[in-house]
Amino acid sequence: IITKSQRIPHLSFPPRLDHEASKDLLESIKGLDKRFVDGLLMDCAPLTYLDSSSMSALNSCAQTMNFQMFRVSDPIMKILTLVGLHKILPIHSDITTAMDAIAHRAQMTESSNEI
Numbered sequence: 001i002i003t004k005s006q007r008i009p010h011l012s013f014p015p016r017l018d019h020e021a022s023k024d025l026l027e028s029i030k031g032l033d034k035r036f037v038d039g040l041l042m043d044c045a046p047l048t049y050l051d052s053s054s055m056s057a058l059n060s061c062a063q064t065m066n067f068q069m070f071r072v073s074d075p076i077m078k079i080l081t082l083v084g085l086h087k088i089l090p091i092h093s094d095i096t097t098a099m100d101a102i103a104h105r106a107q108m109t110e111s112s113n114e115i
Contacts, residue, residue, distance in 0.1 A: 015046045017054035026057050029065070039066035039102030041095065047076050055085055062089050066105045070098040 011028050014021050029040065040061065050058075061067040070092040072080070080086045092098040 016049040017047060017057075018049065018051050019053040022051075022054040022057035025054075026060060029061055032065070034065060037065065038106040039068060041098050041102065042067070042069045043071055043095070044069050044076060045071040045073065047073065050076060050079055055080075055083060058089055059085060066102050066109070068092060068098040068101050070095055
């Protein structure tokens with residue numbers, strides 16, 4: 001989570017993102033105050049399993065906040081591609097490009113709010 005105060009709190013999730021873990025992820029994100037959060041980075045390197053509820057949760061994250069994923073393994077990327085989520089979810093190879101995307105989107109949001 002990238003906050004406007006530049007603090008980076010950490011949310012952890014299990015390698016198997018199943019129904020229960022997806023509910024926990026969504027509950028954690030629901031509790032975030034978007035006025036103080038520029039974005040959410042998800043390091044997917046530890047991720048080994050996704051079910052349909054976790055894919056729905058990831059899509060929800062992407063639709064409701066500045067959400068960026070990085071270091072997605074080939075097996076997980078194959079799943080995301082098969083269901084078409086690779087076209088919707090912002091996926092990056094590394095943390096630097098993911099953070100750049102968060103900064104760019106946050107800047108665009110601030111600019112549009114000033115109008």
